[in-house]
Amino acid sequence: MKFDVQGRTAYAYTGGKPWGAGERCVVFIHGALNDHSVWTLLARWYAHHGYRVLALDQPGHGRSDGPPLASVEALADWVIALLDAAGVASAHLVGHSMGSLIALEAASRAPGRVAGLVMVGTAVPMRVSDALLGTARDDPARAIAMVNAFSHSGLASKPSYPGPGAWLRGGASALMHRMQETAALENPGNLFEHDFRVCDAYANGLEAAARVTCPAHLLVGTRDVMTPPKATKALAALLRAPVSRIISGHALMQEAPDAVLNALRQAIPA
């Protein structure tokens, strides 16, 4: 489904159902150098259990027009503008990694529009090491390989994603390369470095968390070395959020899709 958001085309996957009317809505926000396809199982589940679903492609990612936006704050405003364009009064926001920061900031900026906040694989602040930023700048392919290695906790996550027979590390790598290459066709620059710098530069996360009024929930991977669980303590306290600990690395939706769904259902009941 395509919408006009801030004068540009924005794409959102609607969970395998036509976009229609309804009170309840879940918005899924992907992480750096990803797109909506990291959410499709969960999006389909909610779309077939009473919710309207928007699993968006951020500007400059996948099917949404660029250029990519320069900050978490700008992306949060864009998400609210997407709700306007889609005619959604209020939605649950579910974000992964960089997307969790966008969801957090949006929930703090527009409390009346956010029914609930779920942050998956998150850390506030989400600092990126100078070494990784430098590699992302100078050798994006190498940086993708590094992030892929850091993001997965094993070699055999079952039942795999989007289904049996899929090799998660290969899928994650191919998706990041696709995002990087597709973005480069339309906008000059290095999308990977851009996304990492956006994460690194977001300094207002704890202040934003203090302003959030909606119910919040954190999902963390017990084996996550990108955003380690211990990095969420202050955030969870400010949000007064329960924390679901899932046996997984940073790629929670791919490594543990059923566990993530079960945890999400606590935050966003069917």
Added chain:
Amino acid sequence: MPGPSDPAFDTLALHAGAAPDPTTGARATPIHLTTSFVFESSEHAASLFNMERAGHVYSRISNPTTAVFEERVAALEGGVGAVATASGQAALHLAVATIAGAGSHIVASAALYGGSHNLLSYTLARFGIETTFVKPRDIDAWHAAIRPNTKLLFGESLGNPGLDVLDIPRVSAIAHEAGVPLLVDATFTTPWLQQPFKLGADLVFHSATKFLSGHGTVVGGVLADSGRFDWERSGRFPELSAPYAGFHDMVFTEESTVGAFLLRARREGLRDFGACMSPHTAWLILQGLETLPLRMERHVANARKVVQFLVAHPMVAQVGYPELESHPDHALAKTLLPRGCGSVFSFDLRGSRAQGVAFIEALQLFSHLANVGDCRSLVIHPASTTHFRMDDAALSAAGIGPGTIRLSIGLEDADDLIVDLKSALKAAEKAAA
């Protein structure tokens, strides 16, 4: 970055896709010989059928043992996933049927396994899929053969029977310029010798019957996807980028940006054509995969020794092996196959068909049969077996002489193989009288 978080090929060959069984603690991959899997509830059943959850429903579509094999092949190839099939032929058919239909066109190398040639020339033509064959070394011919309805370029990493080395970087560049994927049959090379995805190929299949299994015990195939081809951007593949009424109006490229091809191959191809792999077969091939690096190293080392012996023998007119300077693709092989050119090759015996027969019948260690990629050494004389109905002129047109012998070098002691060949060549020489 060596280590568990970024394992290398040999480690992946043992561990990718498999972990100790969470229920029993079994370290080796269990064989899940079951047709079907119990649903936790009606809601769980519906969510599996509707792709809201991942999981197993029925073993024609997926099975835990088979999935380990699929994930391991994908890992070794550097792809996003794989689908196991009943045979290599089934894998080729699945690749074509997933993206092509009546009115579609394929450009294929003329240097193909006979079974693949039959499928493309005769059987798929009956279903309205036309194939243009080109000489694989004629790069311009690949380009010239592409039509508006072309869906696929296809070749073998090492072609039949002359081991033509497919110039994957150049052929894939031609394919991509036209918005078409390149499919490679990598059976002869395996991912240990060459990973076609790294060279630009988009899809790879194997007859897993051969080196992946490695023991001549089972028939199977596997089709892997690099995830790098942009089916939507190409504009040639509504099969993947438009709603499919046969599966909930699913748009596969929306469901999975990089796994669309495999989604349709599994959700339609295994569902409707049904050429799936048995979990028992998958388990047996997994045993082979675990030693693939060790076996391929030995296969190649033995083949090199045998090639050197044959090149120097007066009864041998020529040996077709790309590592020899006499092979037309010698330079290309050094670039694309630095670890070696496998262990299947042909040589021409000086003499008649009768001498070829005498050679075959004198061998003791080599088994005379129609297969390759076994741990045991194999031999076949095309003029008296697979191509026996052809006269010498027709054989020549197919690149086969009356004395052409195809060998598949196994894992025996190479000196034993050479003594066996030496005796058989003597017998062939005597048969000239």
